[in-house]
Amino acid sequence: MGEASQTLDGWFCLHDLRKIDWASWKKVPSEERQSMIHEFLNMLESWQTVEDNKTGSHALYTIVGQKADIIMMVLRPNMQELNDVETAFNKLKLADYTIPSYSYVSVVELGNYMPPKDGSDPLDSPEIRERIFPILPKWNHICFYPMDKKREGSDNWYSLPMKERRELMRAHGMTGRKYAGKIKQIITGSTGLDDWEWGVTLFAHEALQFKKLIYEMRFDEVSAKYGDFGQFFVGNILPPEKVEAFLHV
Numbered sequence: 001m002g003e004a005s006q007t008l009d010g011w012f013c014l015h016d017l018r019k020i021d022w023a024s025w026k027k028v029p030s031e032e033r034q035s036m037i038h039e040f041l042n043m044l045e046s047w048q049t050v051e052d053n054k055t056g057s058h059a060l061y062t063i064v065g066q067k068a069d070i071i072m073m074v075l076r077p078n079m080q081e082l083n084d085v086e087t088a089f090n091k092l093k094l095a096d097y098t099i100p101s102y103s104y105v106s107v108v109e110l111g112n113y114m115p116p117k118d119g120s121d122p123l124d125s126p127e128i129r130e131r132i133f134p135i136l137p138k139w140n141h142i143c144f145y146p147m148d149k150k151r152e153g154s155d156n157w158y159s160l161p162m163k164e165r166r167e168l169m170r171a172h173g174m175t176g177r178k179y180a181g182k183i184k185q186i187i188t189g190s191t192g193l194d195d196w197e198w199g200v201t202l203f204a205h206e207a208l209q210f211k212k213l214i215y216e217m218r219f220d221e222v223s224a225k226y227g228d229f230g231q232f233f234v235g236n237i238l239p240p241e242k243v244e245a246f247l248h249v
């Protein structure tokens with residue numbers, strides 16, 4: 001039987017996707033809408049303070065297509081704080097005009113397939129700390145999807161020996177490295193936390209790079225043979241200064 005890979009786990013992560021109830025929103029008098037937008041912007045400012053203090057991070061994007069209108073991705077040191085952020089959003093007046101469309105709970109994860117060569121404590125490495133406690137990039141586009149590794153007949157990731165999994169992950173990493181500077185990936189583990197085993201969140205300057213990377217990875221054995229994927233969500237950055245225009249009706 002396979003040996004479990006040890007993981008380094010960082011910040012907890014919530015992907016919260018909402019639709020805007022545009023029909024109801026349009027009926028709200030403009031002054032009230034303004035005040036709700038203002039209240040939401042104040043919340044974003046408080047999230048920014050957390051990020052500036054490096055005690056969490058967040059990303060706000062609009063979603064293209066009918067699955068959702070916005071995605072809020074929030075990172076916090078523990079599940080309680082994550083829940084607090086979610087509850088605080090739900091208490092905003094604006095939340096009454098949103099419809100939950102998908103959510104995902106996970107924790108930023110780094111596997112030990114490529115351990116430090118000198119045997120040092122990975123948590124002493126600033127590079128590793130930056131990966132498990134990441135400040136999310138403010139790049140133009142986001143792509144998020146959950147995934148599993150298969151356990152079907154002979155295609156069972158979990159019964160492969162560590163050596164073989166390491167080799168497959170090495171090849172996966174080599175494909176990913178070709179996209180350095182074009183795509184930033186945040187892998188969050190969710191076994192026991194949500195319906196799938198991992199959340200994959202990608203950030204890119206150009207949306208086409210998602211298609212190129214994910215297509216190329218389909219040919220890596222680890223994805224071709226063992227990858228099972230959930231729904232894909234893709235979208236555009238929504239910086240605070242554009243929130244008002246986005247919600248303008």
Ligand code: VOV
Pocket residue numbers: 005109110111112113114147169172173175176177179180183184185187198200202213214217218223227
């Ligand atoms: C920019 C692209 C990029 C790069 C450089 C990259 C590199 C790496 C490395 C080096 C490692 C192993 C160590 C670790 O960090 O855990 C991983 C790990 C992982 N990856 Fe990855 N990945 C990328 C990108 C990338 C994508 C696009 C996907 C989705 C797969 C697809 O087909 O749609 C993915 C998935 C994963 C997963 C689920 C894991 C955990 C697997 C496990 O069994 O534990 N990943 N990944």
